Amino acid sequence: MVSVRNGNESERSRKLLLGIGFWVQGLRCFPWMGVNFFLKDGMRVDPSTLQILQNSANLPMVAKPFYGILSDSFYIFGQHRVPYIALGAFLQAVSWVTxxxxxxxxxxxxSITFYLLLGNLGASIVEVANDAIVAETGKQLALSKNSKPSSxxxxxxxxxxxxxxxxxMGNLIGGIAIDKFSTQLxxxxxxxLLSLQFSITLFIRESSLDLPKSPSQVGFRKQLSELxxxxxxxxxYYSIIWFAMSYAVIPALTGTMFYYQTQHLKIESSLLGISKVFGQAAMLLWGVVYNRHLKSVPPxxxxxxxxxxxxxxxISDVLFVNGVYRSMGIPDSLxxxxxxxFLEVLYFFKILPFNVLMAQLCPPGCEGSVMAFVMSAIALAFIVSGYLGVALASYVGVTGDDFSGLPRGLLIQAVCxxxxxxxxxCIPDVKSKGKKKEN
Incomplete structure (x- = not known):
């Protein structure tokens, strides 16, 4: 009875810590919507400068493996996950309040570039620590004899x-707030909100999470060696290489489609915001469907x-650009x-089953560094995909005013x-209890 009670308390503590952490990180689109308007209207920066800042601010995300190794190897007051979450929340709070x-x-x-870099540094540290807890707990549940097959x-x-x-919530509230309040507010x-997360995290002890015990505290070099x-x-490594390449080989035409929708079709910006909300809702539904029906499906x-x-x-986008849906009576805005x-978020759907797979394959003691390496590889893959998209748009002759080559570019994108x-x-079949099925 005592062990069951302790297990339930540990589960509640984990869900409180991770639920708040992932929810707050999901809300990051809220202040970033304000950043874009502040830079455009308040600081009067040109579009190229805005784009440079947006990409430069994500540089801390590339160093996620370093943060993972650090959290795996360096303990703070006998803890190596919760203190890093608190630190990351604190850095973000300082950044946005300043x-x-x-x-x-x-x-x-x-100055604003520095503070945005600081904020994304904090966000990266929080994400690495949170992902490590999820990986450690997932492995523990997968190997537990008392756990349900798909737990x-x-x-x-x-x-x-x-x-x-x-x-x-971030997209909905942000779309309303940008017209009602100042970006400073x-x-x-x-x-x-980040300050509240920091305060709550301070009162959570890592021992209450019932994380797997590491054999011993190892140094940074030792942890790097284990990684x-x-x-x-x-x-x-086959799984990570394939997964990263499955993104990198697809030339992203998101920027081209954005110009096509706003300049050629004259779609209002409010509808684009609703589109993002719809995509986030689809991601939420995907999490529910996966949890209830798809966990037992091989990754x-x-x-x-x-x-x-x-x-x-x-390919549906090809039909859209060629006006097929318009001829069927479906409005462009719809x-x-x-x-x-939906397509914008569909790219991220496969991350959920892949994270479950990596949690099962990851050796004990280096969950943080391995999961951080995975996310860093994905981030790099998206960068390569973006560069390929620029090259593809140039190859098919798409410009800001001429979209005649867009259908051909989309067909090439579909083939890729x-x-x-x-x-x-390269992706192994894994049984529900975490044992690899040999091919």
Missing amino acids: IALFAKSDISFL SGELQSFVWMASSVGGV MFLMYGI LVALKKPTI RKLIAAVQISMAIFI YVVVFSG TLFPLFWSS
């Missing part, structure tokens, strides 16, 4: 839904199904809200999306 306080004055471009993916689904709820509101050993496992099969669905929706919003399926065997 921007809010000084935004009304003549804040320099370099290993339950926590992943929970945090996925928490993040999606935050994204839905938006920054301050999010900074206060390299883990990455040398064929099931891990390889599920990831391949998502990849095929992506190609189908891209297609953009529903189909374009199906291309990784020929090597999907």
Whole structure:
């Protein structure tokens, strides 16, 4: 009875810590919506400068493996997950509150760049620590004899839904707040929310989470060595390489589609915001469906199904650009809200089953560094995808005023999306209890 009670208390503590953490991180779209308007209207920066800042601010995300190794190897007051979550929340709170306080004055471009970098550094640290807890707990549940057959993916689904709820709320509230309040107030509101997260985290002891015990505290070099050993496992490095390449080989045409929708079709910005909300709602629904019905499906099969669905929706975009749906009586605005919003988030659907897979394959003691390496590889893959998209748009002759080559570009994009399926065997089949099924 005592062990059951302790187990329930540990589960509640984990869900409180992770639920708040992932929800707050999902809300990051709220202040960033304010940043874009503040830079455009308040600081009068040109579009290229805005884009440079948006990409530069994500640089801390690339160093996630470093934060993962650090949290795996360096303990703070005998804890190596919760203190990093508190630290990350604190850095973000300082960043957004400072921007809010000084935004009304003549804040320099370099200053706001620094504080946004600081905020994303804090966000990266929080995400790494949270992902490590999810991976550790998922592995523990998968290997537990007393756990349900599909319980290993339950926590992943929970945090996925928490993040999606935050994204839905952030886009909805942000769309309203940008017209009703100042951007400075938006920054301050999010900074206060992060301060509350920091305060709550301080009262949670890592021992209450019932995380797997590490054999001993190891140094940074030792942890780096263990990460390299883990990455040398064929099931891990083949999976990560394939997963990253499945994104990198797809030339992203999101910028081109944005110009096509806003400049050519004259779609209102409010409808584009609703489209993002619809996409976040779809991600939330995906978490629910996965948790209830798809956890027992082999990851390889599920990831391949998502990849095929992506190609189908891209082909649907070809029909959209050629005016097929318009001739059927479907308004362009309806297609953009529903189909374009869904395709935008469909790219992320396969991350959930892949995280469950990696939690099962990851060796004990380096969950944080391995999961951080995975997310860093995905981030790098998206960068490569973006560069390929620029090259593809140039190849098919798409410009800001001429979209005649867009259908051909989308067809090439669809073919590239199906291309990784020929090597999907790199993703191992894993049984529900975490044992690999040999091919």
